[in-house]
Amino acid sequence: MTISKAPPDISVIPDINLSLERVVPVSARRRTVPRWLRRPVVPLLLLGLWQVLSSTGALDPTVLASPGTVARAAADLVSSGQLPTAMGVSLRRVLAGLAIGGVAGTGLALVAGLSRLGEDTVDATVQMLRTVPFVGLIPLLIIWLGIGEAPKIALISLGVTFPLYLNVYAGIRGVDEQLVEAGSSLGLSRWGLVRHVVLPGALPGLMTGLRYALATSWLALIFGEQINADAGIGFLLNQAREFYRTDQIVVCLVIYALLGLTADAVVRTLERLLLQWRPTFTGQ
Protein backbone atom coordinates (compact mmCIF):
# COMPACT_ATOMS: atom_id res chain seq x y z
CA MET A 1 0.00 0.00 0.00
CA THR A 2 1.28 3.42 -0.84
CA ILE A 3 0.74 6.52 1.15
CA SER A 4 -1.45 8.79 -0.87
CA LYS A 5 -1.53 11.63 1.56
CA ALA A 6 1.35 13.50 3.09
CA PRO A 7 1.43 13.46 6.89
CA PRO A 8 0.11 16.69 8.41
CA ASP A 9 2.62 19.42 9.01
CA ILE A 10 2.90 19.81 12.78
CA SER A 11 5.87 22.13 12.84
CA VAL A 12 3.54 25.03 13.33
CA ILE A 13 0.83 24.35 15.88
CA PRO A 14 -2.31 26.09 14.67
CA ASP A 15 -3.81 28.48 17.12
CA ILE A 16 -7.06 26.67 17.85
CA ASN A 17 -9.21 27.96 20.61
CA LEU A 18 -9.12 24.84 22.81
CA SER A 19 -10.70 25.28 26.19
CA LEU A 20 -8.78 23.29 28.77
CA GLU A 21 -10.09 22.09 32.05
CA ARG A 22 -8.00 21.52 35.13
CA VAL A 23 -8.31 18.10 36.75
CA VAL A 24 -8.54 19.08 40.37
CA PRO A 25 -6.95 16.68 42.85
CA VAL A 26 -9.31 15.34 45.53
CA SER A 27 -7.24 16.90 48.32
CA ALA A 28 -7.88 20.38 46.94
CA ARG A 29 -11.59 19.77 46.58
CA ARG A 30 -12.09 18.63 50.16
CA ARG A 31 -14.76 20.64 51.87
CA THR A 32 -13.81 22.75 54.82
CA VAL A 33 -16.47 21.40 57.21
CA PRO A 34 -15.54 17.96 58.52
CA ARG A 35 -18.14 15.21 58.15
CA TRP A 36 -18.74 14.61 61.85
CA LEU A 37 -19.74 18.26 62.10
CA ARG A 38 -21.80 18.21 58.92
CA ARG A 39 -23.99 15.33 59.95
CA PRO A 40 -25.74 16.73 63.08
CA VAL A 41 -26.42 20.15 61.53
CA VAL A 42 -29.93 19.47 60.20
CA PRO A 43 -31.21 17.60 63.30
CA LEU A 44 -29.96 20.44 65.51
CA LEU A 45 -31.67 23.03 63.32
CA LEU A 46 -34.95 21.09 63.59
CA LEU A 47 -34.55 20.94 67.36
CA GLY A 48 -34.00 24.70 67.44
CA LEU A 49 -37.10 25.28 65.32
CA TRP A 50 -39.15 23.10 67.71
CA GLN A 51 -37.92 25.10 70.71
CA VAL A 52 -38.69 28.40 68.98
CA LEU A 53 -42.23 27.25 68.08
CA SER A 54 -42.82 26.11 71.67
CA SER A 55 -41.48 29.28 73.29
CA THR A 56 -43.50 31.56 71.03
CA GLY A 57 -46.62 29.60 71.91
CA ALA A 58 -47.22 28.45 68.34
CA LEU A 59 -46.97 24.88 69.60
CA ASP A 60 -49.47 24.08 72.37
CA PRO A 61 -47.78 22.05 75.21
CA THR A 62 -50.79 19.68 75.29
CA VAL A 63 -50.06 18.86 71.65
CA LEU A 64 -46.29 18.61 72.01
CA ALA A 65 -44.13 19.63 74.98
CA SER A 66 -41.11 21.85 74.33
CA PRO A 67 -37.62 20.33 74.10
CA GLY A 68 -36.79 21.93 77.48
CA THR A 69 -39.77 20.28 79.20
CA VAL A 70 -38.92 16.97 77.56
CA ALA A 71 -35.35 17.21 78.86
CA ARG A 72 -36.61 17.97 82.36
CA ALA A 73 -39.07 15.05 82.21
CA ALA A 74 -36.23 12.79 81.14
CA ALA A 75 -34.09 13.96 84.05
CA ASP A 76 -36.97 13.32 86.47
CA LEU A 77 -37.63 9.84 85.07
CA VAL A 78 -33.94 8.97 85.35
CA SER A 79 -33.52 10.30 88.91
CA SER A 80 -36.70 8.51 90.11
CA GLY A 81 -35.23 5.29 88.70
CA GLN A 82 -38.34 4.66 86.55
CA LEU A 83 -36.55 5.01 83.22
CA PRO A 84 -33.52 2.81 83.97
CA THR A 85 -35.82 0.05 85.31
CA ALA A 86 -38.11 0.30 82.30
CA MET A 87 -35.17 0.23 79.89
CA GLY A 88 -33.74 -2.82 81.63
CA VAL A 89 -37.02 -4.67 81.30
CA SER A 90 -37.48 -3.70 77.64
CA LEU A 91 -33.89 -4.54 76.73
CA ARG A 92 -34.21 -7.96 78.33
CA ARG A 93 -37.35 -8.62 76.28
CA VAL A 94 -35.65 -7.60 73.05
CA LEU A 95 -32.55 -9.66 73.77
CA ALA A 96 -34.61 -12.74 74.61
CA GLY A 97 -36.69 -12.29 71.47
CA LEU A 98 -33.58 -11.73 69.35
CA ALA A 99 -31.96 -14.84 70.74
CA ILE A 100 -34.98 -17.07 70.11
CA GLY A 101 -35.85 -15.53 66.75
CA GLY A 102 -32.20 -15.47 65.72
CA VAL A 103 -31.74 -19.16 66.37
CA ALA A 104 -35.04 -19.99 64.66
CA GLY A 105 -34.47 -17.71 61.63
CA THR A 106 -30.87 -18.71 60.91
CA GLY A 107 -31.57 -22.35 61.76
CA LEU A 108 -34.46 -22.58 59.33
CA ALA A 109 -32.48 -20.68 56.69
CA LEU A 110 -29.59 -23.13 57.04
CA VAL A 111 -31.88 -26.13 56.66
CA ALA A 112 -33.67 -24.61 53.66
CA GLY A 113 -30.52 -23.15 52.11
CA LEU A 114 -28.18 -26.09 52.41
CA SER A 115 -30.32 -28.95 51.18
CA ARG A 116 -32.92 -29.38 48.51
CA LEU A 117 -35.05 -31.46 50.85
CA GLY A 118 -34.95 -28.57 53.32
CA GLU A 119 -35.87 -26.13 50.58
CA ASP A 120 -38.95 -28.13 49.63
CA THR A 121 -40.14 -28.68 53.17
CA VAL A 122 -39.08 -25.54 55.04
CA ASP A 123 -38.95 -22.76 52.48
CA ALA A 124 -42.48 -23.20 51.13
CA THR A 125 -43.88 -23.24 54.67
CA VAL A 126 -41.92 -20.23 55.89
CA GLN A 127 -42.79 -18.23 52.77
CA MET A 128 -46.45 -18.94 53.46
CA LEU A 129 -46.28 -18.01 57.15
CA ARG A 130 -44.31 -14.87 56.41
CA THR A 131 -47.25 -13.34 54.55
CA VAL A 132 -49.22 -13.23 57.83
CA PRO A 133 -48.50 -9.86 59.48
CA PHE A 134 -46.98 -10.92 62.78
CA VAL A 135 -48.79 -8.19 64.72
CA GLY A 136 -52.03 -9.84 63.71
CA LEU A 137 -51.04 -12.81 65.87
CA ILE A 138 -51.26 -10.81 69.11
CA PRO A 139 -54.77 -12.03 70.03
CA LEU A 140 -53.76 -15.64 69.51
CA LEU A 141 -50.54 -15.16 71.46
CA ILE A 142 -52.50 -13.72 74.38
CA ILE A 143 -54.91 -16.68 74.35
CA TRP A 144 -52.06 -19.16 74.14
CA LEU A 145 -49.51 -17.55 76.38
CA GLY A 146 -51.43 -15.22 78.68
CA ILE A 147 -50.43 -11.65 79.36
CA GLY A 148 -47.05 -12.09 81.03
CA GLU A 149 -43.61 -11.94 79.45
CA ALA A 150 -44.18 -14.90 77.14
CA PRO A 151 -46.44 -13.29 74.49
CA LYS A 152 -44.18 -10.21 74.32
CA ILE A 153 -41.05 -12.26 73.77
CA ALA A 154 -42.88 -14.54 71.34
CA LEU A 155 -44.00 -11.53 69.32
CA ILE A 156 -40.45 -10.15 69.10
CA SER A 157 -39.12 -13.61 68.18
CA LEU A 158 -41.63 -13.83 65.35
CA GLY A 159 -40.71 -10.36 64.12
CA VAL A 160 -37.02 -11.32 64.11
CA THR A 161 -37.33 -14.78 62.56
CA PHE A 162 -38.66 -13.82 59.14
CA PRO A 163 -36.28 -11.04 58.04
CA LEU A 164 -33.33 -13.12 59.25
CA TYR A 165 -34.62 -16.21 57.50
CA LEU A 166 -35.18 -14.44 54.18
CA ASN A 167 -31.77 -12.76 54.09
CA VAL A 168 -29.71 -15.69 55.33
CA TYR A 169 -31.48 -18.01 52.90
CA ALA A 170 -30.87 -15.58 50.03
CA GLY A 171 -27.26 -15.20 51.21
CA ILE A 172 -26.67 -18.96 51.15
CA ARG A 173 -28.27 -19.35 47.75
CA GLY A 174 -26.28 -16.38 46.44
CA VAL A 175 -22.90 -17.99 47.15
CA ASP A 176 -20.84 -18.28 43.98
CA GLU A 177 -21.15 -21.81 42.59
CA GLN A 178 -17.59 -21.55 41.29
CA LEU A 179 -16.24 -21.07 44.79
CA VAL A 180 -18.17 -24.09 46.04
CA GLU A 181 -16.70 -26.10 43.20
CA ALA A 182 -13.21 -24.82 43.96
CA GLY A 183 -13.76 -25.80 47.58
CA SER A 184 -14.73 -29.34 46.71
CA SER A 185 -11.78 -29.62 44.30
CA LEU A 186 -9.59 -28.75 47.30
CA GLY A 187 -10.96 -31.75 49.13
CA LEU A 188 -13.33 -30.01 51.53
CA SER A 189 -15.97 -32.26 53.06
CA ARG A 190 -19.65 -31.30 53.02
CA TRP A 191 -19.33 -29.72 56.45
CA GLY A 192 -16.03 -28.08 55.41
CA LEU A 193 -17.77 -26.53 52.41
CA VAL A 194 -20.53 -25.19 54.66
CA ARG A 195 -18.06 -23.80 57.17
CA HIS A 196 -15.41 -22.36 54.89
CA VAL A 197 -17.37 -21.43 51.78
CA VAL A 198 -21.14 -21.23 52.22
CA LEU A 199 -21.43 -19.60 55.64
CA PRO A 200 -18.78 -16.90 55.09
CA GLY A 201 -20.38 -16.23 51.71
CA ALA A 202 -23.78 -15.83 53.37
CA LEU A 203 -22.43 -13.45 56.01
CA PRO A 204 -23.32 -10.25 54.11
CA GLY A 205 -26.90 -11.55 53.87
CA LEU A 206 -26.89 -12.36 57.57
CA MET A 207 -25.81 -8.80 58.37
CA THR A 208 -28.57 -7.31 56.23
CA GLY A 209 -31.03 -9.66 57.89
CA LEU A 210 -29.78 -8.65 61.30
CA ARG A 211 -30.42 -4.99 60.52
CA TYR A 212 -33.98 -5.65 59.43
CA ALA A 213 -34.47 -7.99 62.37
CA LEU A 214 -33.34 -5.34 64.86
CA ALA A 215 -35.62 -2.74 63.32
CA THR A 216 -38.57 -5.15 63.50
CA SER A 217 -37.68 -6.15 67.04
CA TRP A 218 -38.21 -2.59 68.31
CA LEU A 219 -41.47 -2.41 66.43
CA ALA A 220 -42.56 -5.72 67.96
CA LEU A 221 -41.47 -4.46 71.38
CA ILE A 222 -43.70 -1.40 71.11
CA PHE A 223 -46.68 -3.52 70.08
CA GLY A 224 -45.91 -6.15 72.68
CA GLU A 225 -45.63 -3.67 75.49
CA GLN A 226 -49.10 -2.37 74.77
CA ILE A 227 -50.45 -5.73 75.99
CA ASN A 228 -51.10 -5.29 79.69
CA ALA A 229 -47.51 -4.40 80.49
CA ASP A 230 -46.65 -3.47 84.06
CA ALA A 231 -43.04 -2.61 83.30
CA GLY A 232 -40.93 -1.48 80.38
CA ILE A 233 -40.84 1.52 78.12
CA GLY A 234 -44.19 0.63 76.59
CA PHE A 235 -45.69 0.69 80.06
CA LEU A 236 -44.20 4.17 80.69
CA LEU A 237 -45.61 5.27 77.36
CA ASN A 238 -49.09 4.02 78.24
CA GLN A 239 -48.96 5.70 81.63
CA ALA A 240 -47.86 8.98 80.10
CA ARG A 241 -50.76 8.81 77.66
CA GLU A 242 -53.26 8.39 80.48
CA PHE A 243 -51.96 11.55 82.17
CA TYR A 244 -51.62 13.52 78.93
CA ARG A 245 -47.86 13.86 79.55
CA THR A 246 -46.61 14.62 76.03
CA ASP A 247 -43.19 15.35 77.51
CA GLN A 248 -42.91 11.79 78.88
CA ILE A 249 -44.27 10.34 75.63
CA VAL A 250 -41.53 12.14 73.72
CA VAL A 251 -38.93 10.90 76.20
CA CYS A 252 -40.04 7.32 75.55
CA LEU A 253 -39.96 7.87 71.78
CA VAL A 254 -36.46 9.31 72.05
CA ILE A 255 -35.42 6.27 74.08
CA TYR A 256 -36.79 3.96 71.37
CA ALA A 257 -34.87 5.96 68.76
CA LEU A 258 -31.67 5.86 70.77
CA LEU A 259 -31.98 2.11 71.30
CA GLY A 260 -32.52 1.70 67.57
CA LEU A 261 -29.47 3.80 66.79
CA THR A 262 -27.36 1.82 69.24
CA ALA A 263 -28.46 -1.44 67.66
CA ASP A 264 -27.56 -0.07 64.25
CA ALA A 265 -24.15 0.99 65.51
CA VAL A 266 -23.57 -2.53 66.83
CA VAL A 267 -24.38 -4.02 63.42
CA ARG A 268 -22.19 -1.48 61.65
CA THR A 269 -19.28 -2.40 63.90
CA LEU A 270 -19.90 -6.08 63.28
CA GLU A 271 -19.97 -5.45 59.54
CA ARG A 272 -16.73 -3.52 59.69
CA LEU A 273 -15.04 -6.33 61.57
CA LEU A 274 -16.51 -9.32 59.76
CA LEU A 275 -16.85 -8.03 56.20
CA GLN A 276 -13.53 -6.26 55.75
CA TRP A 277 -12.65 -8.71 52.98
CA ARG A 278 -15.44 -7.41 50.80
CA PRO A 279 -14.42 -5.41 47.75
CA THR A 280 -17.27 -2.91 47.75
CA PHE A 281 -17.93 0.66 46.86
CA THR A 282 -17.64 2.88 49.94
CA GLY A 283 -18.82 6.20 48.50
CA GLN A 284 -16.89 9.21 47.30
Next chain:
Amino acid sequence: MVRVEGLSRSFDGRPVIDDLDLALRPGEFTALLGRSGCGKSTLLRVLAGLDREIEGTVLVPKRRAVAFQAPRLMPWKRVWRNVLLGLPGRPERAVAESALEEVGLSDRSGAWPKTLSGGEAQRASLARALVREPDLLLLDEPFGALDALTRIKAQRLVAELWQRRGCAVLLVTHDVDEALLLADRALVMREGVIAYDTPVDLPRPRDAGDPGFTALRTRLLAELGVEAVPSAPSAA
Protein backbone atom coordinates in the same frame (compact mmCIF):
# COMPACT_ATOMS: atom_id res chain seq x y z
CA MET B 1 -1.36 -42.61 35.99
CA VAL B 2 -4.58 -41.55 34.39
CA ARG B 3 -6.67 -44.12 32.55
CA VAL B 4 -9.91 -43.22 30.85
CA GLU B 5 -11.86 -45.84 28.94
CA GLY B 6 -15.13 -45.42 27.14
CA LEU B 7 -15.94 -42.14 28.90
CA SER B 8 -19.18 -40.45 27.91
CA ARG B 9 -20.84 -37.34 29.28
CA SER B 10 -23.88 -35.69 27.80
CA PHE B 11 -25.74 -32.54 28.62
CA ASP B 12 -29.50 -32.80 28.02
CA GLY B 13 -29.04 -35.76 25.71
CA ARG B 14 -26.32 -34.05 23.65
CA PRO B 15 -23.05 -35.98 24.05
CA VAL B 16 -20.09 -33.69 24.76
CA ILE B 17 -17.70 -36.54 25.51
CA ASP B 18 -18.51 -39.61 23.46
CA ASP B 19 -16.70 -42.89 24.20
CA LEU B 20 -13.33 -41.28 24.89
CA ASP B 21 -10.13 -43.16 25.71
CA LEU B 22 -7.07 -41.50 27.20
CA ALA B 23 -3.96 -42.50 29.10
CA LEU B 24 -1.51 -40.10 30.75
CA ARG B 25 1.93 -41.15 31.96
CA PRO B 26 3.46 -40.04 35.28
CA GLY B 27 5.47 -36.83 35.08
CA GLU B 28 4.23 -36.08 31.59
CA PHE B 29 3.16 -32.57 30.60
CA THR B 30 0.18 -32.92 28.29
CA ALA B 31 -1.65 -30.12 26.56
CA LEU B 32 -5.28 -30.65 25.63
CA LEU B 33 -6.32 -28.45 22.74
CA GLY B 34 -9.71 -27.94 21.25
CA ARG B 35 -12.11 -25.37 20.00
CA SER B 36 -14.36 -23.68 22.47
CA GLY B 37 -17.23 -25.96 23.42
CA CYS B 38 -15.47 -29.15 22.31
CA GLY B 39 -15.67 -30.66 25.77
CA LYS B 40 -12.06 -30.20 26.89
CA SER B 41 -13.03 -28.38 30.08
CA THR B 42 -15.67 -31.02 30.78
CA LEU B 43 -12.99 -33.71 30.48
CA LEU B 44 -10.81 -31.82 32.94
CA ARG B 45 -13.71 -31.50 35.37
CA VAL B 46 -14.34 -35.23 35.08
CA LEU B 47 -10.67 -35.96 35.84
CA ALA B 48 -10.85 -33.56 38.78
CA GLY B 49 -13.82 -35.48 40.14
CA LEU B 50 -16.07 -32.43 39.90
CA ASP B 51 -18.34 -33.91 37.27
CA ARG B 52 -19.58 -37.38 38.17
CA GLU B 53 -22.58 -37.73 35.89
CA ILE B 54 -20.54 -39.91 33.57
CA GLU B 55 -20.41 -43.32 32.00
CA GLY B 56 -17.23 -45.32 31.51
CA THR B 57 -14.08 -45.98 33.49
CA VAL B 58 -11.99 -43.14 34.89
CA LEU B 59 -8.92 -43.87 37.01
CA VAL B 60 -7.07 -40.87 38.44
CA PRO B 61 -4.49 -40.47 41.22
CA LYS B 62 -5.80 -39.62 44.67
CA ARG B 63 -3.65 -36.55 44.99
CA ARG B 64 -4.73 -34.18 42.28
CA ALA B 65 -5.21 -30.45 42.20
CA VAL B 66 -6.93 -27.99 39.92
CA ALA B 67 -6.15 -24.41 38.96
CA PHE B 68 -9.10 -22.82 37.20
CA GLN B 69 -9.23 -20.02 34.66
CA ALA B 70 -10.48 -17.66 37.36
CA PRO B 71 -8.35 -17.91 40.51
CA ARG B 72 -11.43 -18.72 42.64
CA LEU B 73 -9.85 -17.61 45.89
CA MET B 74 -12.27 -17.33 48.81
CA PRO B 75 -12.57 -13.55 49.20
CA TRP B 76 -13.17 -13.93 52.96
CA LYS B 77 -9.90 -15.71 53.61
CA ARG B 78 -6.47 -14.15 53.58
CA VAL B 79 -4.10 -15.51 50.94
CA TRP B 80 -2.31 -18.00 53.20
CA ARG B 81 -5.58 -19.37 54.56
CA ASN B 82 -6.77 -19.83 50.98
CA VAL B 83 -3.63 -21.84 50.26
CA LEU B 84 -4.20 -24.12 53.24
CA LEU B 85 -7.94 -24.53 52.66
CA GLY B 86 -8.98 -28.17 52.58
CA LEU B 87 -5.63 -29.59 53.71
CA PRO B 88 -6.04 -32.33 56.31
CA GLY B 89 -5.05 -31.61 59.91
CA ARG B 90 -4.06 -28.19 61.10
CA PRO B 91 -1.16 -27.15 58.89
CA GLU B 92 1.06 -24.26 59.97
CA ARG B 93 1.10 -20.95 58.18
CA ALA B 94 4.71 -21.75 57.24
CA VAL B 95 3.44 -24.52 54.94
CA ALA B 96 1.43 -21.97 52.97
CA GLU B 97 4.31 -19.56 53.01
CA SER B 98 6.75 -21.97 51.44
CA ALA B 99 4.25 -22.70 48.66
CA LEU B 100 3.72 -18.98 48.16
CA GLU B 101 7.44 -18.47 48.02
CA GLU B 102 7.66 -21.01 45.22
CA VAL B 103 5.35 -18.85 43.11
CA GLY B 104 7.08 -15.64 44.23
CA LEU B 105 4.24 -14.40 46.37
CA SER B 106 5.58 -14.73 49.90
CA ASP B 107 5.16 -11.02 50.60
CA ARG B 108 1.38 -11.17 49.98
CA SER B 109 0.72 -14.03 52.35
CA GLY B 110 -1.37 -11.95 54.77
CA ALA B 111 -3.24 -9.95 52.12
CA TRP B 112 -6.95 -10.11 51.29
CA PRO B 113 -7.60 -11.54 47.81
CA LYS B 114 -9.28 -8.28 46.75
CA THR B 115 -5.92 -6.49 46.99
CA LEU B 116 -4.14 -8.88 44.59
CA SER B 117 -3.57 -8.15 40.91
CA GLY B 118 -4.82 -10.65 38.32
CA GLY B 119 -1.42 -12.28 37.99
CA GLU B 120 -0.88 -12.43 41.74
CA ALA B 121 -4.28 -14.04 42.30
CA GLN B 122 -3.53 -16.64 39.65
CA ARG B 123 -0.17 -17.40 41.28
CA ALA B 124 -1.89 -17.73 44.66
CA SER B 125 -4.29 -20.19 43.07
CA LEU B 126 -1.30 -22.11 41.69
CA ALA B 127 0.31 -22.17 45.14
CA ARG B 128 -2.96 -23.53 46.53
CA ALA B 129 -2.82 -26.35 43.99
CA LEU B 130 0.88 -27.09 44.59
CA VAL B 131 0.69 -27.18 48.37
CA ARG B 132 -1.33 -30.39 47.99
CA GLU B 133 1.76 -32.01 46.38
CA PRO B 134 -0.38 -33.42 43.57
CA ASP B 135 0.60 -36.35 41.37
CA LEU B 136 -1.67 -34.85 38.75
CA LEU B 137 -2.03 -31.11 38.26
CA LEU B 138 -5.03 -30.03 36.18
CA LEU B 139 -4.82 -26.57 34.65
CA ASP B 140 -7.98 -25.20 33.03
CA GLU B 141 -6.85 -22.34 30.82
CA PRO B 142 -5.08 -20.80 33.80
CA PHE B 143 -3.51 -18.04 31.73
CA GLY B 144 -6.62 -17.11 29.76
CA ALA B 145 -7.52 -14.06 31.80
CA LEU B 146 -4.00 -12.68 32.11
CA ASP B 147 -2.51 -9.91 30.03
CA ALA B 148 0.16 -10.88 27.49
CA LEU B 149 3.17 -9.96 29.63
CA THR B 150 1.87 -11.59 32.79
CA ARG B 151 0.96 -14.66 30.79
CA ILE B 152 4.53 -15.17 29.57
CA LYS B 153 5.78 -14.98 33.15
CA ALA B 154 3.10 -17.34 34.40
CA GLN B 155 3.86 -19.87 31.65
CA ARG B 156 7.54 -19.83 32.60
CA LEU B 157 6.59 -20.29 36.23
CA VAL B 158 4.45 -23.33 35.42
CA ALA B 159 7.26 -24.85 33.35
CA GLU B 160 9.69 -24.32 36.22
CA LEU B 161 7.34 -25.76 38.83
CA TRP B 162 6.60 -28.79 36.69
CA GLN B 163 10.32 -29.49 36.20
CA ARG B 164 10.94 -29.14 39.91
CA ARG B 165 7.92 -31.16 41.10
CA GLY B 166 7.85 -33.82 38.38
CA CYS B 167 4.09 -34.26 38.60
CA ALA B 168 1.92 -35.05 35.62
CA VAL B 169 0.25 -31.95 34.23
CA LEU B 170 -2.80 -31.69 32.02
CA LEU B 171 -3.12 -28.22 30.57
CA VAL B 172 -6.38 -27.36 28.88
CA THR B 173 -5.90 -24.51 26.47
CA HIS B 174 -7.01 -23.14 23.14
CA ASP B 175 -3.63 -21.55 22.51
CA VAL B 176 -1.48 -23.72 20.24
CA ASP B 177 1.71 -21.76 20.96
CA GLU B 178 1.18 -22.13 24.70
CA ALA B 179 0.77 -25.88 24.27
CA LEU B 180 3.92 -26.15 22.17
CA LEU B 181 5.96 -24.02 24.56
CA LEU B 182 5.10 -26.15 27.59
CA ALA B 183 3.98 -29.67 26.74
CA ASP B 184 5.62 -33.04 25.98
CA ARG B 185 2.51 -34.19 24.24
CA ALA B 186 -0.37 -32.41 22.58
CA LEU B 187 -3.88 -33.74 22.24
CA VAL B 188 -6.63 -32.31 20.10
CA MET B 189 -10.18 -32.98 21.17
CA ARG B 190 -12.93 -33.01 18.56
CA GLU B 191 -16.44 -34.43 18.45
CA GLY B 192 -16.17 -35.83 21.93
CA VAL B 193 -12.97 -37.85 21.48
CA ILE B 194 -9.20 -37.35 21.32
CA ALA B 195 -8.93 -36.89 17.59
CA TYR B 196 -5.21 -36.23 17.36
CA ASP B 197 -2.33 -37.16 19.62
CA THR B 198 1.24 -36.12 18.99
CA PRO B 199 4.46 -36.01 20.98
CA VAL B 200 6.14 -32.61 21.12
CA ASP B 201 9.79 -33.53 20.63
CA LEU B 202 11.33 -30.11 20.71
CA PRO B 203 14.39 -29.12 22.74
CA ARG B 204 13.75 -26.94 25.79
CA PRO B 205 13.75 -24.00 26.27
CA ARG B 206 11.54 -23.74 23.24
CA ASP B 207 11.51 -21.07 20.63
CA ALA B 208 8.41 -20.19 18.65
CA GLY B 209 10.65 -19.40 15.66
CA ASP B 210 12.09 -22.93 15.49
CA PRO B 211 11.18 -24.74 12.22
CA GLY B 212 10.01 -27.85 14.11
CA PHE B 213 7.81 -25.62 16.25
CA THR B 214 6.29 -23.93 13.21
CA ALA B 215 5.61 -27.24 11.49
CA LEU B 216 3.85 -28.65 14.55
CA ARG B 217 1.86 -25.47 14.96
CA THR B 218 0.64 -25.64 11.37
CA ARG B 219 -0.34 -29.27 11.88
CA LEU B 220 -2.16 -28.62 15.13
CA LEU B 221 -3.97 -25.61 13.73
CA ALA B 222 -5.09 -27.74 10.81
CA GLU B 223 -6.38 -30.34 13.30
CA LEU B 224 -8.26 -27.53 15.01
CA GLY B 225 -9.78 -26.53 11.70
CA VAL B 226 -7.78 -23.35 11.23
CA GLU B 227 -5.88 -22.87 7.99
CA ALA B 228 -2.49 -21.56 9.07
CA VAL B 229 -1.42 -18.17 7.82
CA PRO B 230 2.38 -18.09 7.37
CA SER B 231 4.04 -16.90 10.60
CA ALA B 232 0.72 -16.38 12.34
CA PRO B 233 1.05 -14.93 15.80
CA SER B 234 -0.30 -16.75 18.82
CA ALA B 235 -4.03 -17.32 18.58
CA ALA B 236 -4.65 -15.75 21.97
